[in-house]
Amino acid sequence: MQSQAEPYGLRERKKARTREAIQEHALALFAERGYDATTVDAIAAAAEVSPSTFFRYFPTKEDVVLHDRYDPLLLGAFDAQPPELGVIAALRATMQEVLGSLPAEEVERERQRATLILSVPELRARSLDQLASTMAAFASEIAQRAGRDAEDPAVRNMTGALIGVSLAALLGAAADPASSYLELLDASLAHLEAGLPL
Amino acid sequence: MQSQAEPYGLRERKKARTREAIQEHALALFAERGYDATTVDAIAAAAEVSPSTFFRYFPTKEDVVLHDRYDPLLLGAFDAQPPELGVIAALRATMQEVLGSLPAEEVERERQRATLILSVPELRARSLDQLASTMAAFASEIAQRAGRDAEDPAVRNMTGALIGVSLAALLGAAADPASSYLELLDASLAHLEAGLPL
DNA sequence: CTCCCAAATGGAAGTTACTATCAGTATTCT
């Protein structure tokens, strides 16, 4: 009977708040003291939960940093692109839609997160693995759009090249803090679309 | 005064033998019980060294699997390709030379190693990170061959695409045990050279 | 409103990867 209804019960809301509290305090501590120098116990203490609770919300320390919600957004947007677009064009449009609509504040947070991830070997490695599995999820959509089988080597190569080029753009964006990942990525994909002329 | 001279002193030879013993027993145990179920202590015991010695030879448990000697071989061979070859053609030739000259026995060992790596998340993640840094090492050679600066976005994209396509071939080879990685990789690079027609 | 069940929490105890230190032993050099 409240005027502005929160969608779920008290329990759910509390859980969401706990999760956010842990993540927030963790990122703050990482920024302050560094990733390795911050223990899970310290994070738990800062968020005022027990260490066991920390691991209930995040299976590993890495996951506090790595967890995000972009995959389903990107996949959904890619699927919704007009079928007459080629694979690369559809991906470019997807990125423009999804990343372009992010508030400036979130873009900045994401940049910081990327910097942290790239600077910590464990995080970097796991996030590459994530990227690979994200792209594997794209593979079937790509196959469909290209009218090919998902096992087709051509599809696999295209998917691989897309990973590689996205990664290259990400590294480029990380190297230059003034740059925009979205712009770099779009330019890189255009370059790929043109056959990677050197 | 021995007739067949070992190239180095006793100390070096002993170290090399210890290193190999550790690696060999580790891989055998991994194959037998699985990676996670095999503790470092168990490996050390099997190789008849102390756990501390294990970590002197391999900084982490992962490194026992991940360590190999291909990077310098590949880089050297790439550098030695005739300058009139384009980047992709030079890489194809490099792979033919280096991988093509491996004894069948080693090819088989490498296949098993790849299977293990792909099946264990930590190993997979770290090996992707290794792949990225290998390709970064290639980037300057690629830039030189293309007559471009190492920071050039076109070079970065090309390098990224090469990573991606190699990875795609690797996954393809892992999926089909009867296939040859070298052949798949060569076909994939040819496909990239042709502009990835779908 | 109360009772009851299910879910969330905290705490304790254990495992494993990894680090640091240090004393003892083996190898190499002179």
Next chain:
DNA sequence: AGAATACTGATAGTAACTTCCATTTGGGAG
């Protein structure tokens, strides 16, 4: 042969996880 040096093993410690159990808290039924 003796001194300098490198390698090894043992011990103790840290931190990331896991497992288990007792306690609390929220939600629904009567």
